[in-house]
Amino acid sequence: MKFVTAVIKPMKFTEVKAALDKAGVSGLTVSEVSGVGRQKGQTQVYRGAEYSSNMLPKIKLEIAVSDAFADTVIAILREAASTGEIGDGKVFVFDLAEVLRVRTGEQGDLAL
Amino acid sequence: MNRTILGGAGALTASLFAAMPVFAQEAAAAAPVPNPGNNAWMMTSTVLVLLMILPGLALFYGGLTRSKNMLSTMTQVGAAAAVAMLLWVIYGYSMAFGGEGNAFISNFSKVFLAGVTPDSTAATFSDEVIAEYVFISFQMTFAAITAALVFGATVERMKFSAAMVFVIVWLTIVYFPIAHMVWYDGGEGTSGLMFGWGALDFAGGTVVHINAGVSALVACLILGKRKGFPTEPMPPHSLTLTMVGTGLLWVGWFGFNAGSELEADGTAGLAMINTFVATAAAGLFWMLAERLAGHKGSALGFCSGIIAGLVAVTPAAGNSGPFGAIVLGAVASIVCFFMVSKVKPALGYDDSLDAFGIHGVGGMIGAIGTGIVYSPALGGPGGDDFVMATQVWIQLKSVIVSILLAGVGTVIAIYVAKLVTGLRVSEEVEHEGLDIGEHGERAYN
Numbered sequence: 369m370k371f372v373t374a375v376i377k378p379m380k381f382t383e384v385k386a387a388l389d390k391a392g393v394s395g396l397t398v399s400e401v402s403g404v405g406r407q408k409g410q411t412q413v414y415r416g417a418e419y420s421s422n423m424l425p426k427i428k429l430e431i432a433v434s435d436a437f438a439d440t441v442i443a444i445l446r447e448a449a450s451t452g453e454i455g456d457g458k459v460f461v462f463d464l465a466e467v468l469r470v471r472t473g474e475q476g477d478l479a480l
Numbered sequence: 481m482n483r484t485i486l487g488g489a490g491a492l493t494a495s496l497f498a499a500m501p502v503f504a505q506e507a508a509a510a511a512p513v514p515n516p517g518n519n520a521w522m523m524t525s526t527v528l529v530l531l532m533i534l535p536g537l538a539l540f541y542g543g544l545t546r547s548k549n550m551l552s553t554m555t556q557v558g559a560a561a562a563v564a565m566l567l568w569v570i571y572g573y574s575m576a577f578g579g580e581g582n583a584f585i586s587n588f589s590k591v592f593l594a595g596v597t598p599d600s601t602a603a604t605f606s607d608e609v610i611a612e613y614v615f616i617s618f619q620m621t622f623a624a625i626t627a628a629l630v631f632g633a634t635v636e637r638m639k640f641s642a643a644m645v646f647v648i649v650w651l652t653i654v655y656f657p658i659a660h661m662v663w664y665d666g667g668e669g670t671s672g673l674m675f676g677w678g679a680l681d682f683a684g685g686t687v688v689h690i691n692a693g694v695s696a697l698v699a700c701l702i703l704g705k706r707k708g709f710p711t712e713p714m715p716p717h718s719l720t721l722t723m724v725g726t727g728l729l730w731v732g733w734f735g736f737n738a739g740s741e742l743e744a745d746g747t748a749g750l751a752m753i754n755t756f757v758a759t760a761a762a763g764l765f766w767m768l769a770e771r772l773a774g775h776k777g778s779a780l781g782f783c784s785g786i787i788a789g790l791v792a793v794t795p796a797a798g799n800s801g802p803f804g805a806i807v808l809g810a811v812a813s814i815v816c817f818f819m820v821s822k823v824k825p826a827l828g829y830d831d832s833l834d835a836f837g838i839h840g841v842g843g844m845i846g847a848i849g850t851g852i853v854y855s856p857a858l859g860g861p862g863g864d865d866f867v868m869a870t871q872v873w874i875q876l877k878s879v880i881v882s883i884l885l886a887g888v889g890t891v892i893a894i895y896v897a898k899l900v901t902g903l904r905v906s907e908e909v910e911h912e913g914l915d916i917g918e919h920g921e922r923a924y925n
Contacts, residue, residue, distance in 0.1 A: 412715060413775045415784060415834060416821020419713045 548913025693840020762789020
């Protein structure tokens, strides 16, 4: 099993979500986050006083998938989250040791 | 005609009767009765000015602070206003408008509002009168907001107790005398100093804004910078609330400006339209100035421009034509933008919320500009005998005297507050925020 964490542009979320739905991804966790990468940050100006912030708003997706499905999900993220511009985000893939469905006690692929 | 607030109960009415001895007996029999329409407008104006303080100024200032100082900022505004209200009825009204005194203060004959009854009247600019209690209340709100304005420069580091001591001393030695000097007409030789010169201050450009702005600058210089200023970011915590406060200030300012006519007449209407258009111009011109300086036109810029325009049009409200007011608002906005975005950073003083940069500077531009836009050639209400150079000189003299008095008075008031309370919160309280440190509350959980 794999655990896929993707940090994407907020404007791409709807598109990514639709593509994942279409591919049959049944569960994901979504957070509004801020972070810094290669993309330059923002400068805020209040009455002439400049405050530079390199933190930008992003959306973080967390998806647990079977090994067989992982490449599909990664490909979907690669395609749907891309604008071709700097700041499109990153996808992190981890090996997932165990999954437990709390209600039924199912474990592993059955719990996904 | 010199359109300045005329103080003193029945002063004008009394002088009119004195000039008509034939009717003296008849007049004595029929005491002047306030026109209910005028009285109603003045009561409305009075509560509109209260709207400017709480919630208007409290939200405007509060939103500009960091969230840990939101409540302390709003509480200082509200409590300073409350202190001013009480002092006003105890001795402030008497010092400013109590009757014949000298060029600097009236007298103490109306301490604790002695002799004022529901039948007492105060003069307006015509032979109309308004209820004296209404006049007292209206003028009381001016003292209240002026005291509160000063804290725009000192928030986030001044003890609440120090703020209260400061307000008591400052109102006594600065505000009440200046209000008398600018607005009291006791007749030849007994009027306030600047009123006697013929200074134009329709609704408080000198009394309120220059006074508060200069005092704010002096106070923040003595108090010192906030810990971390200017290296640590201190952006406003809620521009939404600042925008709400700005809107409430603009609405309330109609009471401030149009109310200062003391009657619901055409000049009040002129003050009203000027308060619309000068402000509109100023809000837009601040954003334009931001664009020209290479930034984005910002919400805070719009709000700041609105306040700068309101400040600048205050002395000119009934003393300018609408197009003179537009120019005044635009000019004040650009100059204030330059002050807060360039001059303040260059000089490095910590006028936290730009009380001096907007109220002080905008007030000076408004006061001096009033001497220009009053001209009938520019659509102003000045008479045929109006001489611009003379009037501008009078305005300038008034500004200088106000600066000196506010400056010296504030030094005294701040050092008294320091002696009594220590003035500044501890470093720990400043770090944790004054909401918890001074009041034991949080604005947001």
